[in-house]
Amino acid sequence: MGWYSHQRSHTGQDIFCFLGRHFYRVSEVLGKEMLKKPVGSLKCYVFFFQNIGDIIVTTPHSLLRLFKYQSLLFLRLCHLILDEVEVLLSEANEQVFAILDNFKKNIEVEGRESAPHQIVAAGVRWSRHLEHVIQEFMTEPYVVITAMEEAALCGSVQQVVHLCLESEKTSTLLQTLDFIPSQAQKTLIFTCSVAETETVCKVVESCSVFCLKMHKEMVFDLKSILEQWNKKLSSGSHIVLALTDDCTPLLAITDATCVIHFSFPASPKIFGERLYCMSDHFQSLTEQGSPAKPGDMKTRSVLLLTERSAGHAVGVLRYLERADAKIPSELYQFTAGVLEAKEEKKARRPLCPYLKAFGFCKHKRICPERHHVNPEIDMPRKLSDQAIPTFGYIKIIPFYIVNATHYFGRIVDKHVDLYATLNAEMKEYFEDASNKTTVEQVEKFGLYGLAEKTVFYRVQVLEMGQEEDQWALDKVLVKFIDEGRTGIVPRDQLLRLPESFRPLPPQAVEFIVCRVKPADGEIEWNPKVTRYIHHKIIGKLHDAKVILALGNTVWIDPMVHITKLLNLKTSVIDYNVRAEILSMGMGIDNSEHIEQLKKLYEGAKMPTVEKSLSQTLTPPSEGLRSTQQEDVDRxxxxxxxxxxxxxxxxxxxxxxxxxxxxxxxxxxxxxxxxxxxxxxxxxxxxxxxxxxxxxxxxxxxxxxxxxxxxxxxxxxxxxxxxxxxxxxxxxxxxxxxxxxxxxxxxxxxxxxxxxxxxxxxxxxxxxxxxxxxxxxxxxxxxxxxxxxxxxxxxxxxxxxxxxxxxxxxxxxxx
Structure with missing residues (x-):
C-alpha cells in the first residue's frame, strides 16, 4: 500500500528524509550499504549517495529536534518518505503533521517553486488520518492499494456486523436484506458450500425476492447467470446472487452494492476479494465529504459473526474500529470474553517482557506472551532454603545487561553467601588437573562446569550444533545459571560437574529498574544508553529497594551505587541508575509503572511468602539509609x-x-x-x-x-x-x-x-x-x-x- 506525490525530478543536491517508527531498526538495514554520519547527539543519521545526495534516517520526534538546531537544512529537503505511515500517524500524529506543515511551508518559499518535491507514504493498513495527509499535503496524489480489504476502507464501504447463533443465521440474513429498496440493489451472499448456497437461495426466494445461485456444480450456467446479473435494473428493483468463494474469479463482478458474508471468510485475502465485488462504487478521496449526487450508490458489507467464528472476533473488532463503524456493545463484551479465554490459554507462557519493563503492552491483543500473574508459576523462586525477597532492601551485582533497565545478576546475602562458598569449593576442586574431566556425551539441558580464565562456572546446555551444520557441530549454546548470560562454547570445554555442586539452585535473578521508559514513545532502549549503563554497573555491588518479586524477576526502585569512606565514617551515593538514564535525555518518567504492576499482583491474590532472604532485612545506607546498622537484623x-x-x-x-x-x-x-x-x-x-x-x-x-x-x-x-x-x-x-x-x-x-x-x-x-x-x-x-x-x-x-x-x-x- 502506498501514497505517492511527486513534482519534477531531483537535482542531485536534494535531501531525502526517511521517517521510521523505530529509528535503529531502519538505520541498521540501510546502514550496511551507506556511509553513516551521526548528526550531533540527536537520533539522526545522514547517509550519502554519490549520485543522489544526503538521506536522513530518523523518527518524527528526532527530526523536529533537528529542525530546531538546523532549520536551514530543511530548505534542501525535497523528498519525504514515511514508513509504516499508519503507525506513525497513530503514535506520533502531532509530530508528523508538524513536519508536513514545515515541508509545505518550505515549498511556498519564494524561489523554491521549481524545486522538486515528493512525499511517499508506505504502510500496510488504511488510516483515516491518511485522508487528511493526502488532501492537505499532496498535489496530484497517486494512490496504490494492493489489499482489497484496505481499499474498501479507503472507499468508504459501510461495515456492519451482526452477532447471532449459528442456528439463527438464516433469520438474521432476512433481517439484513432490503426488500423495498429506494434504488436498484445488487446483493451478493457468500457461502462456504454447495449445500449452504442452495439453502440460502431457497430462503431468499421464499420472501419473493429474485435470487440467483452459483457454485462449482453450476459452472455451465456461468454465461446465463452473468446475463441476468448485468441486466439494467429499474429503480426499486433488487437482485440477489448466492455464491461460493471459488466462483468469484469466474464471475468478475465489480458492480454489487451490498455483500453479505453468510459464511465467515476463510482469510483476509478472501474477505478482500468479496469486497472488491463492489469496487465500481468505491468513493474516491475527492468525493468523500462532498454532497451525495443523485444515483450515487452507498455500498455496504454485512458480516454475520457466530460462535463458530469467535476466534476472529478480535480481528473483526479492530477492522470495524478503523472503519469508524457502529459497533454493537455485544461485540465488545464478546471480544472481551474471547481475549480473556486467549489469555487463560497463555497461563504457562512467560510474562510479557514489555509488561515487566514498562507496566503496559501496546500490542496486548496480538502479543503471544502472558499479561496476568499466575500464582502457580509466579511465586518467588528459591535461591536456597529461602525465597527471593518480595520487599525490603537488598544488595545486588549485575553480571549481564540486557538493556538500560533490564539485567541479570545475583542477590548478595550478607549473612550466608552460599554462592561464594560454592564458588570457592569449585575453584579448589577444578584447580586439581585430575578433576578436569571433559564430557564425552553432552546432553541438552545437562548441567556442567566451565572454566573461563581462572574462574569456574556452572552452565546448562540450551542448544547443541546440528549435524548438518559442520561449522557449529562442536559448539553448544550454554546458559551461565548463576549469572544469567548465555554464550556459545566448544563442547570439549565442558567439564563434568560433581553432584556436590548441583543442589544449590541457579543464583541468577532478573532485575528490572522501575519508573523509567524510552523517550519518544519507543519500546526499545537506545543502544547508546544501554552501553553507558552496562559500563557503569556491570560487576559492581549496588543497593536496591525491592518493589515486587514474581518468579525469578525482581522489580527494584531505586538502585544506587554507594561508596563508603571508612576513615570519615561516611558514605556517599555515586549514582542512581534511574536518574542516570533520565539525565541522558533518552528516557522519561514512567510514574504508572509500579501501580500497574501492583494491580496485576493484587488481582492474582498471591499467597503470602513466609520466608525470604535475610538480605531483605539489611538496611540501606543514608542514601538507602544508615551504613552503620548493617549487622542488625531488620x-x-x-x-x-x-x-x-x-x-x-x-x-x-x-x-x-x-x-x-x-x-x-x-x-x-x-x-x-x-x-x-x-x-x-x-x-x-x-x-x-x-x-x-x-x-x-x-x-x-x-x-x-x-x-x-x-x-x-x-x-x-x-x-x-x-x-x-x-x-x-x-x-x-x-x-x-x-x-x-x-x-x-x-x-x-x-x-x-x-x-x-x-x-x-x-x-x-x-x-x-x-x-x-x-x-x-x-x-x-x-x-x-x-x-x-x-x-x-x-x-x-x-x-x-x-x-x-x-x-x-x-x-x-x-
Whole structure:
C-alpha cells in the first residue's frame, strides 16, 4: 500500500528524509550499504549517495529536534518518505503533521517553486488520518492499494456486523436484506458450500425476492447467470446472487452494492476479494465529504459473526474500529470474553517482557506472551532454603545487561553467601588437573562446569550444533545459571560437574529498574544508553529497594551505587541508575509503572511468602539509609504491624489515652504494638504514613516537640509516642485516613530541612523512599548523599544525626 506525490525530478543536491517508527531498526538495514554520519547527539543519521545526495534516517520526534538546531537544512529537503505511515500517524500524529506543515511551508518559499518535491507514504493498513495527509499535503496524489480489504476502507464501504447463533443465521440474513429498496440493489451472499448456497437461495426466494445461485456444480450456467446479473435494473428493483468463494474469479463482478458474508471468510485475502465485488462504487478521496449526487450508490458489507467464528472476533473488532463503524456493545463484551479465554490459554507462557519493563503492552491483543500473574508459576523462586525477597532492601551485582533497565545478576546475602562458598569449593576442586574431566556425551539441558580464565562456572546446555551444520557441530549454546548470560562454547570445554555442586539452585535473578521508559514513545532502549549503563554497573555491588518479586524477576526502585569512606565514617551515593538514564535525555518518567504492576499482583491474590532472604532485612545506607546498622537484623516492610515473636519480646503497656472508652477495652494492662511508620518532608511539613490498615478509633495528640498516635486494628492496639528532633506548630497539624492508612501531617515551626525525624532512633520508623526523588531538590537528605562533586556532597552517617531506617516487622513496645 502506498501514497505517492511527486513534482519534477531531483537535482542531485536534494535531501531525502526517511521517517521510521523505530529509528535503529531502519538505520541498521540501510546502514550496511551507506556511509553513516551521526548528526550531533540527536537520533539522526545522514547517509550519502554519490549520485543522489544526503538521506536522513530518523523518527518524527528526532527530526523536529533537528529542525530546531538546523532549520536551514530543511530548505534542501525535497523528498519525504514515511514508513509504516499508519503507525506513525497513530503514535506520533502531532509530530508528523508538524513536519508536513514545515515541508509545505518550505515549498511556498519564494524561489523554491521549481524545486522538486515528493512525499511517499508506505504502510500496510488504511488510516483515516491518511485522508487528511493526502488532501492537505499532496498535489496530484497517486494512490496504490494492493489489499482489497484496505481499499474498501479507503472507499468508504459501510461495515456492519451482526452477532447471532449459528442456528439463527438464516433469520438474521432476512433481517439484513432490503426488500423495498429506494434504488436498484445488487446483493451478493457468500457461502462456504454447495449445500449452504442452495439453502440460502431457497430462503431468499421464499420472501419473493429474485435470487440467483452459483457454485462449482453450476459452472455451465456461468454465461446465463452473468446475463441476468448485468441486466439494467429499474429503480426499486433488487437482485440477489448466492455464491461460493471459488466462483468469484469466474464471475468478475465489480458492480454489487451490498455483500453479505453468510459464511465467515476463510482469510483476509478472501474477505478482500468479496469486497472488491463492489469496487465500481468505491468513493474516491475527492468525493468523500462532498454532497451525495443523485444515483450515487452507498455500498455496504454485512458480516454475520457466530460462535463458530469467535476466534476472529478480535480481528473483526479492530477492522470495524478503523472503519469508524457502529459497533454493537455485544461485540465488545464478546471480544472481551474471547481475549480473556486467549489469555487463560497463555497461563504457562512467560510474562510479557514489555509488561515487566514498562507496566503496559501496546500490542496486548496480538502479543503471544502472558499479561496476568499466575500464582502457580509466579511465586518467588528459591535461591536456597529461602525465597527471593518480595520487599525490603537488598544488595545486588549485575553480571549481564540486557538493556538500560533490564539485567541479570545475583542477590548478595550478607549473612550466608552460599554462592561464594560454592564458588570457592569449585575453584579448589577444578584447580586439581585430575578433576578436569571433559564430557564425552553432552546432553541438552545437562548441567556442567566451565572454566573461563581462572574462574569456574556452572552452565546448562540450551542448544547443541546440528549435524548438518559442520561449522557449529562442536559448539553448544550454554546458559551461565548463576549469572544469567548465555554464550556459545566448544563442547570439549565442558567439564563434568560433581553432584556436590548441583543442589544449590541457579543464583541468577532478573532485575528490572522501575519508573523509567524510552523517550519518544519507543519500546526499545537506545543502544547508546544501554552501553553507558552496562559500563557503569556491570560487576559492581549496588543497593536496591525491592518493589515486587514474581518468579525469578525482581522489580527494584531505586538502585544506587554507594561508596563508603571508612576513615570519615561516611558514605556517599555515586549514582542512581534511574536518574542516570533520565539525565541522558533518552528516557522519561514512567510514574504508572509500579501501580500497574501492583494491580496485576493484587488481582492474582498471591499467597503470602513466609520466608525470604535475610538480605531483605539489611538496611540501606543514608542514601538507602544508615551504613552503620548493617549487622542488625531488620524486619520487612510488607507486614502491616510491627509484632515480633512474643517469646522474645513481651512488653505490655497501658494506653496513654485512658479517657477513651473504646480504647480501654480491658482493665488489665494492654499489650500494644508499635506501628511501622514511613516519613518524608516538604518545605513546610513533615508527613508520616502509619503502615496499618482497617483502623478504628484512632487518636492523635500534638505537642510542640512530640506527637502520640493510638489506634485499634481488630483486636490489636497500636501506640506510637514520637519525640521529634525539631518543633512543630500544634494547631496546624492534622491526621486523616488516606488509601486506608492513617497519614499525619506535621507543620514545621521553621521552614528548614529536618536531618532526621526523631531525637533517638526507632527501628519502626523509616524514611519513605517512594518520595525520595520528589523532594530531592530541596531536602538536606538528597544534598547530602548524591555526589557528582564529592567534596561538596558528603553524607555523614553517625548515630547522633540519623535515624535507623530498617524495614522492621517491628516489636511490641511500651
Amino acid at each position: 524486619g520487612s516492610e510488607g507486614r502491616a504491624d510491627s509484632e515480633t515473636d512474643a517469646e522474645n519480646q513481651k512488653h505490655e503497656t497501658a494506653p496513654e489515652n485512658t479517657g477513651d472508652a473504646s480504647i480501654n477495652k480491658t482493665t488489665e494492662p494492654l499489650k500494644s504494638f508499635h506501628p511501622q511508620i514511613k516519613w518524608f518532608q516538604k518545605d513546610d511539613v513533615v508527613i508520616l504514613r502509619m503502615r496499618i490498615r482497617n483502623v478504628k478509633d484512632y487518636k492523635c495528640k500534638y505537642f510542640r516537640d512530640r506527637v502520640t498516635f493510638s489506634a485499634w486494628v481488630g483486636e490489636k492496639f497500636y501506640l506510637a509516642d514520637l519525640e521529634l528532633q525539631a518543633n512543630i506548630i500544634k494547631d496546624d497539624c492534622k491526621c486523616a485516613i488516606k488509601n486506608d492508612e492513617p497519614v499525619i501531617t506535621l507543620a514545621k515551626e521553621r521552614r528548614e530541612p529536618w536531618r532526621s525525624l526523631l531525637r533517638q532512633r526507632n527501628p519502626n520508623v523509616a524514611f519513605d523512599f517512594d518520595h525520595w526523588e520528589e523532594c530531592e531538590e530541596e531536602s538536606h537528605f538528597s544534598k547530602v548523599v548524591h555526589t557528582k562533586n564529592l567534596s561538596c556532597k558528603v553524607a555523614e552517617v553517625t548515630s547522633e544525626d540519623s535515624d535507623q531506617t530498617s524495614e522492621d516487622d517491628g516489636s511490641e513496645s511500651e
